[in-house]
Amino acid sequence: MKLQDKVCIVTGAASGIGKEIAFTYAREGGKVVIADMNKAAAQAAADEIGQAGGTAMAVAMDVTSEEQVNAAVAEVVAAWGGVDVLVSNAGIQIVHPVEEFPFADWKKMLAIHLDGAFLTTKACIPHMQKSGKGGSIIYMGSVHSKEASVLKSAYVTAKHGLIGLCKTVAKEGGTHNIRANVICPGFVRTPLVEKQIPEQAKALGISEADVIKKVMLKETVDGEFTTVQDVAAVALLFASFDSNALTGQSLVVSHGWFMQ
Numbered sequence: 001m002k003l004q005d006k007v008c009i010v011t012g013a014a015s016g017i018g019k020e021i022a023f024t025y026a027r028e029g030g031k032v033v034i035a036d037m038n039k040a041a042a043q044a045a046a047d048e049i050g051q052a053g054g055t056a057m058a059v060a061m062d063v064t065s066e067e068q069v070n071a072a073v074a075e076v077v078a079a080w081g082g083v084d085v086l087v088s089n090a091g092i093q094i095v096h097p098v099e100e101f102p103f104a105d106w107k108k109m110l111a112i113h114l115d116g117a118f119l120t121t122k123a124c125i126p127h128m129q130k131s132g133k134g135g136s137i138i139y140m141g142s143v144h145s146k147e148a149s150v151l152k153s154a155y156v157t158a159k160h161g162l163i164g165l166c167k168t169v170a171k172e173g174g175t176h177n178i179r180a181n182v183i184c185p186g187f188v189r190t191p192l193v194e195k196q197i198p199e200q201a202k203a204l205g206i207s208e209a210d211v212i213k214k215v216m217l218k219e220t221v222d223g224e225f226t227t228v229q230d231v232a233a234v235a236l237l238f239a240s241f242d243s244n245a246l247t248g249q250s251l252v253v254s255h256g257w258f259m260q
């Protein structure tokens with residue numbers, strides 16, 4: 001049990017990558033908080049963890065709302081006494097060429113990915129300091145924290161920005177044993193990616209099969225998607241690694257699409 005009784009908040013955990021991380025943490029003894037703007041789906045995921053013998057609670061949280069983030073973190077602390085792990089994972093994708101990118105969509109992308117990471121970090125740090133135990137903060141970056149792709153200006157900008165936030169939090173957190181790291185997955189077949197396949201086919205004028213083969217997986221070493229389990233394994237490593245030796249890092253898990 002690598003996370004016995006650790007309180008772990010995972011944002012965007014009602015679906016996809018976040019949900020798998022929540023299940024993985026629960027199997028390792030963590031007390032998991034499914035924080036998502038989709039409260040019904042969050043509750044369903046928490047119930048599923050409970051039925052499997054784990055401990056989980058659902059909280060309603062739109063990560064772009066300071067009020068909702070602070071209220072949800074306060075609810076967690078009232079119930080379970082603190083916060084040991086934060087996974088800032090909630091995210092969406094919107095694709096357009098730069099010159100056609102609606103400004104409102106640009107602002108929405110930066111709000112969810114960057115404001116969300118900032119607000120949840122800000123809300124959790126005081127509790128990690130107060131406990132005297134520190135904690136682990138994990139940001140869900142992407143290969144797009146390192147690389148660019150056409151049509152994804154807002155996503156690439158936001159995901160690069162997370163690395164700056166992570167490094168700063170790692171430096172500021174050092175004396176309190178608060179670690180910060182970024183996971184950078186390649187394409188994972190979650191609802192977020194399923195939605196992009198037809199959108200990109202239309203925008204690029206190619207078939208959906210070609211979007212997968214020639215766009216999404218073109219640069220991988222084996223033409224394979226990364227899985228939610230692959231990403232959750234890295235999230236477990238960062239959450240359970242017990243010293244400041246591993247902080248301020250970004251780890252790419254992408255079938256070799258991007259090599260550092």
Ligand code: NAD
Nearest residue numbers: 012014015016017037062063089090091142187188190192
């Ligand atoms: P997903 O669509 O399956 O899940 C995203 C979850 O985030 C949903 O439950 C949704 O309700 C929630 N969410 C969206 N906006 C929110 C908000 N404002 N506040 C709270 N919750 C919100 O997506 P996923 O593929 O699991 O993506 C999770 C993260 O992984 C994202 O940050 C994404 O950018 C990143 N990522 C995904 C891939 C991929 O290929 N799927 C690759 C690299 C990085």
